[in-house]
Amino acid sequence: MAEGAAPPDVGQLVSDYHQALYRYAFRLAGSAADAEDLTQQVFLIAQQKLDQLRDANCVRAWLFTVLRNCYLKTRRQRVPLPAAAVELDINLVPDAVTANDIDSERLQAAINSLDDDFKVTLLLFYFEHRSYREIAEVLEIPIGTVMSRLARAKSRLRQQLGEPDDQRPPQSDLKLDQRSAYASYRHSTTSNH
Amino acid sequence: MAIDRRTLEQLEACRPGSDDLQSADMAELARRVAEDPEVREAYRRAQQWDAAVGEAIERVNVPGDLAERLMKALDGAAAKSPIDSDAATVDPAALGTAAMIAAVGPDSPHSGAALDERTDTDEQATVALSDGGATGEHRTSRAGARTGWSRRRWLTAGLTVAAAVVVGAFVSQQFGRGEQTALETLADGWMAELQPTWLDVAKAPPRFEIPDSVTGEAIGWQRIGKIGGVRGVAYKLSHAAAGTARLFVVPLARGGLPTSPPTGPQSATGGKSIGYWKTNGLVYVLVVDGDDRSYRTFVSTARMPVA
Numbered sequence: 001m002a003e004g005a006a007p008p009d010v011g012q013l014v015s016d017y018h019q020a021l022y023r024y025a026f027r028l029a030g031s032a033a034d035a036e037d038l039t040q041q042v043f044l045i046a047q048q049k050l051d052q053l054r055d056a057n058c059v060r061a062w063l064f065t066v067l068r069n070c071y072l073k074t075r076r077q078r079v080p081l082p083a084a085a086v087e088l089d090i091n092l093v094p095d096a097v098t099a100n101d102i103d104s105e106r107l108q109a110a111i112n113s114l115d116d117d118f119k120v121t122l123l124l125f126y127f128e129h130r131s132y133r134e135i136a137e138v139l140e141i142p143i144g145t146v147m148s149r150l151a152r153a154k155s156r157l158r159q160q161l162g163e164p165d166d167q168r169p170p171q172s173d174l175k176l177d178q179r180s181a182y183a184s185y186r187h188s189t190t191s192n193h
Numbered sequence: 194m195a196i197d198r199r200t201l202e203q204l205e206a207c208r209p210g211s212d213d214l215q216s217a218d219m220a221e222l223a224r225r226v227a228e229d230p231e232v233r234e235a236y237r238r239a240q241q242w243d244a245a246v247g248e249a250i251e252r253v254n255v256p257g258d259l260a261e262r263l264m265k266a267l268d269g270a271a272a273k274s275p276i277d278s279d280a281a282t283v284d285p286a287a288l289g290t291a292a293m294i295a296a297v298g299p300d301s302p303h304s305g306a307a308l309d310e311r312t313d314t315d316e317q318a319t320v321a322l323s324d325g326g327a328t329g330e331h332r333t334s335r336a337g338a339r340t341g342w343s344r345r346r347w348l349t350a351g352l353t354v355a356a357a358v359v360v361g362a363f364v365s366q367q368f369g370r371g372e373q374t375a376l377e378t379l380a381d382g383w384m385a386e387l388q389p390t391w392l393d394v395a396k397a398p399p400r401f402e403i404p405d406s407v408t409g410e411a412i413g414w415q416r417i418g419k420i421g422g423v424r425g426v427a428y429k430l431s432h433a434a435a436g437t438a439r440l441f442v443v444p445l446a447r448g449g450l451p452t453s454p455p456t457g458p459q460s461a462t463g464g465k466s467i468g469y470w471k472t473n474g475l476v477y478v479l480v481v482d483g484d485d486r487s488y489r490t491f492v493s494t495a496r497m498p499v500a
Contacts (some may be wrong), residue, residue, distance in 0.1 A: 011267075014263050018255070018263055019255045019259075022253070022255045023251055023255065026253045027250055032256070032389065033387070035253075036256070036259065037437040039259070039263065040262075040437070041433075041436050041437060043266075043267055044266070044267065044270055047270065048433055070436070073483065073484075073487075074436055074464050074482050074484075074487070093238040094242065097242055098248075099245045099246075099249040101245065104252055107249055107250065111250075123250075125208065126243070126246060126247045126250045127251065129208060131208060131213055132206040132213070133216070143218060144202075147205065147206040150202070151198075151201055151202040154243075154246075157246065
């Protein structure tokens with residue numbers, strides 16, 4: 001889209017962005033039903049507020065921001081980050097890992113366990129590919145806080161991804177079909193201790 | 194490895210494949226990465242991990258018919274604007290919620306999206322109502338409310354509402370507690386029972402139709418009944434200003450319930466606000482995804498005196 005071009009119609013937005021928004025919503029909300037509700041809510045708002053978008057090139061970031069705000073607006077419960085998660089241990093970072101080594105269901109469970117402050121910071125980093133400085137501006141927090149949250153959230157992810165299966169919390173409502181070979185990841189993790 | 198916390202936090206903040214390490218904030222980390230093999234190895238691992246997680250995190254299966262369902266919902270909302278029905282039943286509290294449409298959207302220049310930075314909620318609410326049409330009366334009454342009411346009158350109205358809330362809460366606690374628990378438990382079961390596929394609202398059983406007192410756009414319906422042995426209907430509702438909700442309509446023999454939707458939720462848990470009432474032998478349980486403001490937006494208060 002060219003700079004200053006007229007905003008696209010909402011049908012075009014759905015076509016172009018529904019998948020990215022749904023994925024983001026799923027990671028935020030943790031369930032397919034809530035992800036779909038959130039995605040729908042974003043497009044309903046976009047339908048009404050699209051005229052406020054001055055730069056059509058920013059439509060993706062705008063939709064992501066609406067999604068984030070919708071999610072935070074409906075959230076009331078706070079899930080405290082366990083104190084253990086603040087321990088930063090570089091030894092938990094595996095020597096070699098690929099996306100295929102990461103169990104999607106377990107990854108989601110780890111994300112679900114994060115307090116919203118940490119979760120949103122983490123997804124700004126991973127999903128929106130924002131820099132620590134941009135995250136600080138979006139969330140209106142100091143850069144140091146962003147770095148601290150990122151480090152703690154990632155540490156939490158690594159801890160949960162590295163837990164043996166019998167220590168995992170029960171996950172009944174996640175139905176992702178990407179149950180990749182996590183054993184190889186665990187092996188690479190433990191072999192580097 | 195023994196790397197200090199600050200260094201760890203900095204290297205965790207560098208996006209994989211980016212030039213974050215070259216920024217001024219990271220000068221010390223860059224120096225250590227260049228000079229210290231241990232830090233360099235930690236940085237390499239963190240980058241590799243982030244690349245893997247970043248890719249894995251975007252791997253989510255998207256329902257094949259999602260775009261179609263979204264377009265259907267948007268078409269429905271356009272045909273009968275939820276804001277329109279909100280405008281027809283609005284009170285000062287609902288106006289506040291209508292204004293939240295703007296609050297939900299990005300309003301920060303730092304968001305990466307260049308937006309008009311309109312922050313006057315009254316203006317936003319008026320704009321939203323104007324969009325919905327049939328707003329002259331409401332704009333007039335709102336303007337009157339802003340200019341015509343004295344502070345004393347507002348205070349009196351506020352005290353009256355507060356007293357009503359206190360009395361209502363007391364009565365509810367004394368007489369309705371058992372019903373509340375049972376209905377919430379049933380609602381939990383019905384929520385879990387819901388299937389992802391919703392049917393065309395036009396074909397919903399007329400016996401279980403949505404009452405006029407519930408606003409929002411009906412997106413679909415489905416039968417419920419496996420939980421609690423109660424056969425009924427669930428509706429999925431959407432409201433541009435308040436999000437989504439489920440309305441359960443079931444024939445239940447329950448006493449002590451309100452005969453119209455409560456103006457505020459009877460309970461709120463897990464990010465959902467719940468209200469229930471009984472009319473003509475049918476119990477209605479409204480489960481709103483959101484707080485009490487969202488709940489109020491889904492419930493018409495047109496017949497209730499404002500003060």
